[in-house]
Amino acid sequence: MRSNSTPMLYRILAQTETIDIEAKTSRAMTERDAIEAAKKHVLHPETVAAGGYRPFVIRPMGTEHQWKYGHINYCPRCGTYIGDEMGDPEDEIANDDQEFECPECYAHVYVNIFRTPEEADEDD
Numbered sequence: 559m560r561s562n563s564t565p566m567l568y569r570i571l572a573q574t575e576t577i578d579i580e581a582k583t584s585r586a587m588t589e590r591d592a593i594e595a596a597k598k599h600v601l602h603p604e605t606v607a608a609g610g611y612r613p614f615v616i617r618p619m620g621t622e623h624q625w626k627y628g629h630i631n632y633c634p635r636c637g638t639y640i641g642d643e644m645g646d647p648e649d650e651i652a653n654d655d656q657e658f659e660c661p662e663c664y665a666h667v668y669v670n671i672f673r674t675p676e677e678a679d680e681d682d
C-alpha cells in the first residue's frame with residue numbers, strides 16, 4: 559500500500575464563490591509538500607485570510623441521465639473532466655463508448671462503460 563510520503567504528482571483544487579482554481583505539481587512530491595506548495599503558490603494569502611476558499615471542492619459528474627447511462631465524465635489517465643467534450647449535457651445523450659485523445663494529457667484512449675447499477679436496477 560502506498561503511504562502519503564511516497565512522492566507523487568498531485569492535482570490541487572480550490573474554489574471561491576467566483577472562481578475555480580486547478581493546478582498540478584510539476585514534479586513528484588510528498589502529500590505534505592504538495593499542501594505546502596498549494597499554500598505558497600496557488601492560494602492567494604488575502605483570500606485565505608478572508609476565509610474566501612470553500613473548505614471543500616465540487617467536481618461535476620454529469621446530468622442524472624448521463625450518470626445513469628454511463629456517460630464518460632473523466633479521462634481515465636489524468637482525471638480531467640471531459641464530460642462536456644463527450645457530449646452536450648443539454649442533449650441528454652449519454653456517450654458510454656468512445657475512442658478519443660484527452661484534451662489535457664493527450665493520451666489516446668478507448669473507454670467503454672458497459673453497464674451501471676442504475677441501469678441494471680431499471681431492468682430488474
Ligand SMILES: [Zn+2]
Binds near residue numbers: 636637660662663
Ligand atoms: Zn487525460
